[in-house]
Amino acid sequence: MNKASKPTDFEAALKELEGIVEQLENGDLPLERALELFERGVRLSRECQKRLEEAERKVEILIKNARGEYEAQPFEEPPEEEAPRL
Numbered sequence: 001m002n003k004a005s006k007p008t009d010f011e012a013a014l015k016e017l018e019g020i021v022e023q024l025e026n027g028d029l030p031l032e033r034a035l036e037l038f039e040r041g042v043r044l045s046r047e048c049q050k051r052l053e054e055a056e057r058k059v060e061i062l063i064k065n066a067r068g069e070y071e072a073q074p075f076e077e078p079p080e081e082e083a084p085r086l
Contacts, residue, residue, distance in 0.1 A: 010051045017044040 020041040024034060065071045 010048060010055075013044050013048050013051070017041055017048065020044070 020037045023029060024037055024041070029037070060072055062070060063072070
């Protein structure tokens with residue numbers, strides 16, 4: 001696959017993004033290559049965010065109510081557990 005091409009799915013985009021982050025974290029890339037990877041990473045991040053938002057909308061549409069009918073409800077993330085106090 002061409003590095004500038006669009007990944008076919010969310011998982012492929014996320015995997016490529018993780019690889020870019022790993023390369024950038026190593027810090028031994030020439031500046032121009034690092035900038036290219038950074039730009040690609042930003043595009044992949046936006047693409048992944050867009051796909052997550054689309055998935056949330058689909059979940060919202062497919063939730064059933066108590067009568068067994070589907071009704072739209074906003075997607076809510078579960079509350080994070082509070083960290084224990086020391």
